[in-house]
Amino acid sequence: MAAPKLSDIAKRVGVSTAAVSLALNKGETTRVGPKKRAEILRAAAEMGYYPNELAKALAERRTRLLGLVVPLRDPIFFNQFIAQALSGIQSTLMRRGYNLLIFSPSGKPGRETRDQIMESRFTDGLILINTRSCTSQDVTDTINELKTAGIRFSMINSYYGRAPINYVGVDDAKLGEAAANYLASKGHRKIAFLSGSATLPAHLELTKGLQRGLSKHGLKLPSERVGCTQYERERAFTILDEWFDNKRDQPTAIFTADEQLLLHLYDYIEARGLSVPEDVSVLARGNVGLGDRLRPRPTSLVIPTFRMGELAAEMLIDEIEKPNGKSQRVLLPFELAPGTTA
Template identity: 70%
Template sequence: MRNSSAPRLTDIAKRAGVSIAAVSIALNKSESNRVSAERRQKILRIAEEMGYVPNELARALAERRTRLLGLVVPLRDPIFFNQFIAQALSGIQSTLMKRGYNLLVFSPSGKPGRATRDQILESRFMDGLVFINTRSCTAGDVKRTIEELDRAQIKFAMINSYYGRAPINYVGVDDAAIGSAAVDYLTERGHKRIAFLSGSATLPAHQQLVKGMRRSLEKRGLELKPELIGCTGYEVERAFQILDDWFRTKRDRPTAILTADDQLLLNLYDYAEQRGLKMPGDIAVLNRGNSTPEHHLRPRPTTLVTPTLRMGELAAELLIDSIEKPGTPPQRVLLPFELVQGATT
């Protein structure tokens, strides 16, 4: 039952000596010039004095917006235990709290790497969708997701690992530049035989990292040997097999390894502990990772840090801007990465 003491628009209008329409515009449409600035301030002051609290549902219906965004993360593993997803989600939530939106998280289902058709259809009842590409997403998956969202005319922003040219709101990093920076850093320290430990050759980030590594190695007359590119499928047993192959003989072993993400770095640390390898004495290690969640590792890993929390913040900002300001052109933003020096190189 409605509290009889709660002020209504008619009460505010009567006290301010204006129409109900003027009160509604002043309270709900700050960008409108149909009410003068002076009158708007008077209405806002009276509304505050009277303790007016807006009815968010009524406002949403009037604006034809729900102020609800959806989040799709196509990953079969529990997403909140994943450091990358957790940090991106923290950034998204930070922006939504500032802009007055709520978030609905779709549970992973269907084919790994893809949103389901049901999720896409259900997202029509929201103002927009944030889609986070994961290690399950191939380049083909990402392309088809964009095409399906466009066909459904759903506003969306995408985070991570898209290297196509579609005009979408996207936030990520330049993985080719990270690959080049990794090689530059390692070769400057005398390393010539560099290995790359990755999850899957089908992942867009893998392909870009390899591209950047090869580019910098070729400038120095070196190469990224095919046998020194190891794809684990994110299986610990396979990671150990690859590393055993690399370290079987001293003559052919790599002197430095770039790991593609934090999970692979943990696999390498476990391997080094079991095999009695020292870092950087036996092998130098450089990681492409999030905002140093590896702080508990010893020795501290040297990391090329990707600003994952900021990715989430900015993607949500771009999406909300496109909702609130129709016609805003999409933006593709590549955020800078940072080298955080550790003790493994």
């Protein structure tokens, strides 16, 4: 038996199809009286009518579907930062009645493709998570293209420009300064920075903060104590060997830019038979959770990744549902998670 249509309900009740549509979809309408609306609803229930949600969404020009773009060639769910941000996004979407469509990366690392921009027109808006593949120019170009295309979006992580967009992140320059202050206050004078790539926006901000913080203690961050691994374990080992082979100037403390680099450092310490913090102290920039599973437990400056995702989704949905609102730029606080490594 074919599913009943609005016209079938209208015929049974003796009203127009338009009246049935109003009664079913606009409960606050005054164009259909309460008695007649109750009769329409009863007939719809008896006939087993279920609304076509896709047709309803198209009529309202809303799909209640958000897109997620993560410009990273590696499998994204193995990445702790992305997994936590995604959990936050999902938490908000479940509460506010939206679904998520994930766009798989297919173009240049660090950028969403023009095809993805066009495909995103089937969603109400996009959430973008900037990754270690994104340069400052990549992020700026993405923002400009989305604005030109008229697509609503919010962005997470590593944007330090001033465009009026919905953005959630942390102040990495301030975090770098806090790392320098913490290590210097523990008596360290030879501090090294293990990072990913010199082109990353977060690297530039963290370096700026480290230099600023160290200068307050009469210290410097020489270029030879900044190691960019390109997220390759072998390259990390080469850099660390260079630091520790120089007995007269080897670092007494190392600050790592993210958790993958921290894991590379832990692997190195184990492989070389070093002890933490006896041979070297370790301070990490990281997410909630991973540090609890590592031994020795790392001393970390923790960023609230789950909350980033949660808030980015809130901002985007608010813009969708209240189009005349202002964009928001939110920098969330980081916290020191005491460990035994620094």
